[in-house]
Amino acid sequence: MGIAARARAALATVAVAALLVTGCTPSRTASPGATAEPTATASALSPSPSPSASAPTPSPTPTGATPSPRPTAGPAILERGDSGQQVRDLQARLKQIGWFSGSVTGYYGDATVTAVKGFQTKRGLPVTGAVDQTTQDRLRAMTHTPTAAELADSSSGRGTSTAGLDPRCLTGRAICISKSTRKLVWVVDGQPQLRMDVRFGSELTPTREGSFQVEWKSRDWVSTLYHTPMPYSMFFSGGQAVHYSSDFAARGYNGSSHGCVNVRDYNGIATLYSQVRVGDKVIVYR
Structure with missing residues (x-):
């Protein structure tokens, strides 16, 4: 081998040794005017994980405020069985x-x-x-x-007081109805037998006042005008009657009747119906 050949071999050995020491890969030199290819990142070169190996996708977090927790009951102050x-x-x-x-x-x-x-x-x-x-x-x-x-109320029970009753109620058999106290009192020979809460018609359909009598009765009547049940109806003035009202029982005085006298005590009105006769007085007053 000549001197020139030995020199070239020595240079090649030095170059290979240098590459082995650094561990680098020589960059590709771009030609003039050519765009160099971007170097790939490690993440792009890594294989994509399989669906089974991927972490579960979290549910999206709803926007807006976090819902308020449902209220919980506190310690009972009063409960079933208490009295006083x-x-x-x-x-x-x-x-x-x-x-x-x-x-x-x-x-x-x-x-x-x-x-x-x-x-x-x-x-x-x-x-x-x-x-x-x-x-x-x-x-x-x-x-x-x-x-x-x-x-001291005893609205659906017996009571002996006649205070506030219209004098017309104190003789014979009378359903005595006061608009001012919103009470019905069933009176026999001056002795109150039953007391119940009542409500009346609105300004557009007022309950008539005066002295009437029970004209007829129907235990399961349904209104022919409004198509609503009127259990234990005792008619005293045309289409106006004393009767049980489920609406009164549910809504109280937030509503009104179409002119009838509503009772919300079901057991009370059933008892009254069983005792009242056609011809008994009905007194409606303020």
Whole structure:
């Protein structure tokens, strides 16, 4: 081998040694005016993971505010089986806004549980039938402090007082109806037998006032004008009657009749119907 050949071999050996030391790959030189190819990134060169190996795609986060947690009931202040003045106060307040239709007895029984559940459902409170602090606060904000008369109420029971009754009611057999007190009293020979809450017609369809008598009765009557049930109807003035109203039982004094005298105590009106005869007096007064 000549001197020139040995020199070229030595240079090639040095170049290969240099490449092995650095571990680099020689860059491709671009021709003048040509665009160099971009160097691929490691992520692009790596194989894509299979669907089974990929992490689950998280559900999109809904926009807007996080929903408020559902309210939970607090400790019971009053509940089924309790009795006393606080229960009387509760019943009287529920009665003011049409949720309780029975007598104010001071005993927390089934009727009171049902009334409290209805009130709680309407206001979006936890429906337990027991009174917690939130339920009590909401009820008190909507009602006034019960009067002595409201706390002593016996609206669907027997009572002996004739105070406030029209004198026409005190003889014979009379359904005595007061618009001012919104009470019906069934009186026989001057002795009150039953007392019930009632409501009347609106200004457009007022309940007529005066002295009438029961003209006819129907236990399962349905209105021919409004096509609504009128159980235990006792007609006293044309199409106007005393009868049970499920709407009155549900909505209280938030509604009105089309002129009839509505009763919301189902058991009370059933008892009254069984005792009243055609020809008995009906006295409607203020």
